[in-house]
Amino acid sequence: MKYTKKDLAAYNLHIIETDKFKTITVRVVFHSPIIKEEITLRNVLCDMFLQSSKNYDSKRKLTIEAQNLYAATLDATNSRLGNYIVTNFNLSVLNDKYTEEGNFARSLQFLSEVIFNPDVENEKFKREKLDIVKTLAANNINSVKEDATSYSLMRMADAYDKSSPVSFRMLGYLEDLEKINEENLYDYYLKMLEKDFVDIFVVGSIKEEEIVPLFKENFKFKTVKRKKVPYLIDSTVRKRRLFAKETIDNSQSKIAICNVMSNLTPYERFYPLTLYNIILGGGSDSKLFKNVREENSLCYSVSSITNKLDNLLIIMAGIDKASYKKCLELIEENMLDMKKGKFTEKDLKIAKEYYISAIDEMLESESSIIDNYLMVELIGVDDYEEKRKKMLEVTKRDIIRVAKKIKMDTVFFLEGVKDEGN
Numbered sequence: 001m002k003y004t005k006k007d008l009a010a011y012n013l014h015i016i017e018t019d020k021f022k023t024i025t026v027r028v029v030f031h032s033p034i035i036k037e038e039i040t041l042r043n044v045l046c047d048m049f050l051q052s053s054k055n056y057d058s059k060r061k062l063t064i065e066a067q068n069l070y071a072a073t074l075d076a077t078n079s080r081l082g083n084y085i086v087t088n089f090n091l092s093v094l095n096d097k098y099t100e101e102g103n104f105a106r107s108l109q110f111l112s113e114v115i116f117n118p119d120v121e122n123e124k125f126k127r128e129k130l131d132i133v134k135t136l137a138a139n140n141i142n143s144v145k146e147d148a149t150s151y152s153l154m155r156m157a158d159a160y161d162k163s164s165p166v167s168f169r170m171l172g173y174l175e176d177l178e179k180i181n182e183e184n185l186y187d188y189y190l191k192m193l194e195k196d197f198v199d200i201f202v203v204g205s206i207k208e209e210e211i212v213p214l215f216k217e218n219f220k221f222k223t224v225k226r227k228k229v230p231y232l233i234d235s236t237v238r239k240r241r242l243f244a245k246e247t248i249d250n251s252q253s254k255i256a257i258c259n260v261m262s263n264l265t266p267y268e269r270f271y272p273l274t275l276y277n278i279i280l281g282g283g284s285d286s287k288l289f290k291n292v293r294e295e296n297s298l299c300y301s302v303s304s305i306t307n308k309l310d311n312l313l314i315i316m317a318g319i320d321k322a323s324y325k326k327c328l329e330l331i332e333e334n335m336l337d338m339k340k341g342k343f344t345e346k347d348l349k350i351a352k353e354y355y356i357s358a359i360d361e362m363l364e365s366e367s368s369i370i371d372n373y374l375m376v377e378l379i380g381v382d383d384y385e386e387k388r389k390k391m392l393e394v395t396k397r398d399i400i401r402v403a404k405k406i407k408m409d410t411v412f413f414l415e416g417v418k419d420e421g422n
Contacts, residue, residue, distance in 0.1 A: 010221035011198035015208050024204030025366035026091040030196040033229050034085040034165050040172030041188045046076045047133045052119040069107045070099040082231040082309030112218035124182035141171050156256035156412035159244040166310050201370045231379050235260045235311035242410045250416035257315040258410040271390050272398040277306045278351040287334045298327045321415050338403040
């Protein structure tokens with residue numbers, strides 16, 4: 001696998017050459033410092049791109065053209081990475097050697113059409129299509145409680161810090177949705193094209209000298225490079241742990257725990273912390289799974305994840321409400337054990353094997369390969385080989401040092417009050 005980065009003035013083109021796949025995947029990445037009031041605008045705009053374009057003025061015509069390109073797939077997504085909102089346009093198409101010469105070039109033209117030539121008249125998006133998208137957005141926002149796990153995490157983030165991007169709801173906000181119209185959505189589109197940082201990634205059996213001219217021809221951004229704000233969010237640690245609670249019409253209850261990480265070095269953030277999380281709650285061999293779920297039968301599910309750019313480690317559990325106190329005590333006990341080094345070299349070995357296996361699995365996916373190189377570009381993580389090397393060098397002492405930098409900060413209890421017998 002060969003990686004090349006080309007500076008094309010307004011954006012960077014990242015070329016990943018590999019013969020492993022029959023498809024070529026392209027991702028156009030817009031990233032900008034996140035503003036809470038613009039999240040809903042961004043979501044609606046993202047969906048509008050997939051409704052139509054000027055030359056394909058219906059969703060049906062977009063779908064037909066994708067099929068004409070030998071079943072090319074196109075989607076657009078929004079997410080948050082630390083202090084930034086990220087919009088991805090993803091295109092996947094069969095390599096020309098499996099279709100016909102010029103199919104990849106036409107697919108790039110199709111992607112360019114969707115991004116640069118939206119279905120706009122008189123500097124406005126079309127009302128009837130905007131109404132469709134806004135209805136779908138409202139339905140998504142209103143369905144927030146249907147997934148109790150996601151809702152508990154959202155409410156935990158609110159309790160932790162309402163002013164932080166950590167608590168911003170990526171589904172959007174109804175009050176902001178009501179303010180969106182054909183004119184201000186188009187204004188926001190122009191702002192995104194002009195102000196966002198842009199990176200384009202392409203992975204597949206490709207040749208740099210052949211594809212660079214294609215991207216120069218189809219993606220003529222005029223963005224001006226500016227100094228970036230940090231992606232990493234500064235963590236805030238309260239003096240006393242916060243407990244918050246809400247009831248829900250559900251037979252199962254949820255615990256969502258926000259643990260703050262302080263003063264981690266870059267090495268600790270990407271290596272010992274990763275292994276710490278795997279050992280604590282990252283799978284069926286983890287301490288939380290064995291000690292809280294299997295041995296004590298206190299929960300239906302329990303796991304932990306790291307939000308490294310947020311400086312947070314999150315623990316989630318699905319429980320019966322009567323088990324809340326005991327479950328929380330056991331979670332605290334297992335975190336204390338990690339600080340005391342009460343885990344074995346075998347635990348460490350299994351965690352490293354799990355990580356290496358995950359890397360091998362990522363190399364089998366074009367999308368995951370792009371994810372990795374995106375993180376290389378945005379926050380300077382290591383490439384695959386360097387990750388393997390450094391992870392294998394992590395010691396038990398490194399993990400204990402990290403464990404001592406993690407503090408339980410906010411506990412949110414979503415109490416299910418529905419009687420299972422009814």
